[in-house]
Amino acid sequence: MSKSLIIAEQSEIIRKGLVYIAEAIGIFRSVREVACSSALMDHIERYQPDVLIINPGMVSIENLENLKEQNKGDLKIAAVVYALFDDDLLNAFDDVIMVGDTRQKIQRKIHALLDKTPPRKASRPENTLSARELDVLKLLVKGLSNKEISDKLFISTHTVISHRKNITHKLNIKSVAGLTVYAILNEIISMEEVQ
């Protein structure tokens, strides 16, 4: 019971919910609440918490980086999220707690923060296709099957499927017909090649 926690969140219902879940873990000597960002810095300075759970809307990315610098990694900061935020901002946190997470999941995340496990490095969303993915895309929109693509590129069908998943994920286009339009638009293949 030696750790201390600050929860910064405007919504009382969410703040109290987090307090309840955090206290149930039984490792915090104190759990403090902050409801508005103006009191936040003052609280952190005064109470030197080990963990801060905060609504990303209450802090700017510069503030966040300053905070981390001042505390030299002794302060772990998690975001509590129920709206859409910029990935750059969320990546600056040690972890992200979703409002829809189960109690167990939230408690696991808090534990992981204190275990000094290296902060989760959320991979930056990379939307451009790799050279290999482009190869797969070209063959795919020409109407080749997974098996045919795997023979042509000397990779396993499993790898082809995994490339396809990544392509779909990056482009947010699932169907071959949709990918075809994308490929033509981006001059990955020519109109003639798909006919």
Next chain:
Amino acid sequence: MQDLIISGKMKMADIINHDKRALVLMPRFGIELGFGDQTVKEICADKGIDTDFFILMVNVFLNPGYFPDRKLKNLDVDMLLLYLENSHKYYLEEKIPYLENLLEEFKNSVDHPVTGQLEKFFTQYIDEVKDHLAYEDHTAFPYVAALSEQIRKKQLDLSGIDYNIGVFEERHDNIEEKLSDLKSLLIKYFPTSNDRYIRIRLLNELMDFEEDLINHARIEDKVLIPIVAQLEQKIS
């Protein structure tokens, strides 16, 4: 916008003002606009619609988390079928032709050879939707109607009907994938068109259609399928 759970005492106009998605439901129940300050209950009584049925359907349609539970028991299956057929009619006679016109306009506003591919893609999508609707209209719904008719006449003889709602459930695959792709292409990847408003209009309508179809599918999953499964149990 907050979720809306409607009741019989609410004014119909308030419901539509609160959630514009309720607007498309009116013709599906045969309700015409211009009802003044009448409540749901009054309008239903006027039109011979079972109020509980109306409330159930609107709540399922507007709220993804709404679960109808016991209220399903006394639901009029023929009324449900009429509603579903009216919805299909709206898609086929109103929405799809409108989308086709908008796409044509968009095509003309983009100076790029790929629009031919886009049209092909869109046509494939529309054909899928039409196949899906036709299957329900010509196979699934007639089966449900026959089932309900037999129960009414207390004949309880299903020999000669080689179908069950489980088949429908399996075939009830999602036709939203292509629509989502179409949206991505229009939002992210298409070159700038000469008329930016036509593109916004097209996207708006596509998103509206997408949402309508999702809500419609929820009615089929949460109301139609459980009811028919209940009817099937009665017979077997």
